[in-house]
Amino acid sequence: MSELRELYQQVILDHHKKPRNFRKLAEPTGAAEGYNPLCGDRVSVELELADGVIREVAFQGTGCAISRAAASVMTSEVRGKTPEDALALFERFRAMVTGDAEADPEAGDRLAVFAGVREFPARVKCATLPWHTFNAALSGATEPVSTE
Ligand code: ZN
Numbered sequence: 001m002s003e004l005r006e007l008y009q010q011v012i013l014d015h016h017k018k019p020r021n022f023r024k025l026a027e028p029t030g031a032a033e034g035y036n037p038l039c040g041d042r043v044s045v046e047l048e049l050a051d052g053v054i055r056e057v058a059f060q061g062t063g064c065a066i067s068r069a070a071a072s073v074m075t076s077e078v079r080g081k082t083p084e085d086a087l088a089l090f091e092r093f094r095a096m097v098t099g100d101a102e103a104d105p106e107a108g109d110r111l112a113v114f115a116g117v118r119e120f121p122a123r124v125k126c127a128t129l130p131w132h133t134f135n136a137a138l139s140g141a142t143e144p145v146s147t148e
Contacts, residue, residue, distance in 0.1 A: 005116055007113075008112075008113040008114075008115075008116055009116075011069075011113040012065060012066065012069040012113060012114075013065065013069075014069075015068065015069035015072035015073055016065040016068045016069045016072075019059075019068055019069075019071065019072040020072045020073075020075060020076050021057060021058040021059060021072065021075035021076065021079075022058070022059060022060060022072070023058045023060070024046060024058065024060060025046040025047070025048055025056055025058050027048060028046035028047060028048055028056075028137075029047065029048050029049045029050070030046070030047050030048075030049060030137040030138055030140060031044065031045065031046045031047070031137050032044070032045055032133050032134075032136035032137035032141055032144070032145060033133065033144040033145065034061075034129050034130065034132055034133030034136070034144065034145040034146070034147075035129075035144055035145065035146050035147070036063070036067065036125050036126060036129045036146070036147040036148075037146065037147070037148050038122060038125055038147065038148065039063065039064055039067070039122070039123075039125065039126050040062075040063065040064075041061070041062070041063030041064060041067035041126055041129050042061045042062055042063060043059055043060070043061035043063060043067060043071055043129055043130050043133050044059065044060050044061055044133070045057065045058075045059045045071070045075075045130065045133045045134045045136075045137045046058050046059070046137065047134070047137050047138065049083070049138075052082055052083075053080060053081070053082055054078055054079055054080065054081055054082070054083065054086060055079075055080075056079065057074075057075045057078055057079050057134070058075060059071040059072075059074075059075055059130060059133075063126065063129075064123075064126055066114075066117065066123050066126040066127050067126040067127070067129050067130065069113075069114075070114060070126065070127045070128070070129070070130050070131070071129075071130035073110060073111065073113070073114070074093075074130045074131055074134060075130075076110075077089060077110060077111065078134065083138050086134070086138070087135065087138070089111070090131045090134070090135060092111065093111050093114070093127075093128070093131060094128055094131070096111060096112070096114065096115050096118075097114050097115065097117045097118055097124050097127045097128060098118060098124060099118040102115075114127050125147040128147070129145075129147055132145050132147065133145050
């Protein structure tokens with residue numbers, strides 16, 4: 001298990017150092033801002049919805065390694081999905097980081113790298129902030145998202 005944990009940490013650090021989809025979109029159809037006052041994480045998520053599919057999704061912001069890596073992995077995972085499938089993924093992610101569901105790394109579960117976050121309750125909000133913000137961007141929320 002410790003080897004697996006080390007691998008997970010490497011994945012998180014890699015996404016933190018080289019975040020995927022860290023940019024602005026030219027023509028977003030939805031956008032939202034998120035803030036986690038507990039840690040100071042700030043994230044903005046932009047997405048482009050076309051023909052019922054999330055064509056593009058990108059983020060910007062400042063925050064800890066967990067929030068940045070979570071945003072990076074999230075944007076990679078939800079692209080090409082329908083909003084329904086993306087939100088189902090959010091539910092699974094939330095269940096995994098809060099410990100309500102087990103991760104299954106053998107099933108190629110790329111969200112599983114965040115399962116270790118459950119051992120650090122203060123970090124759960126760092127990991128879910130990008131997802132909450134994405135959800136707000138999808139539903140056209142105008143108020144910034146706060147985890148508090
Ligand atoms: Zn954080």
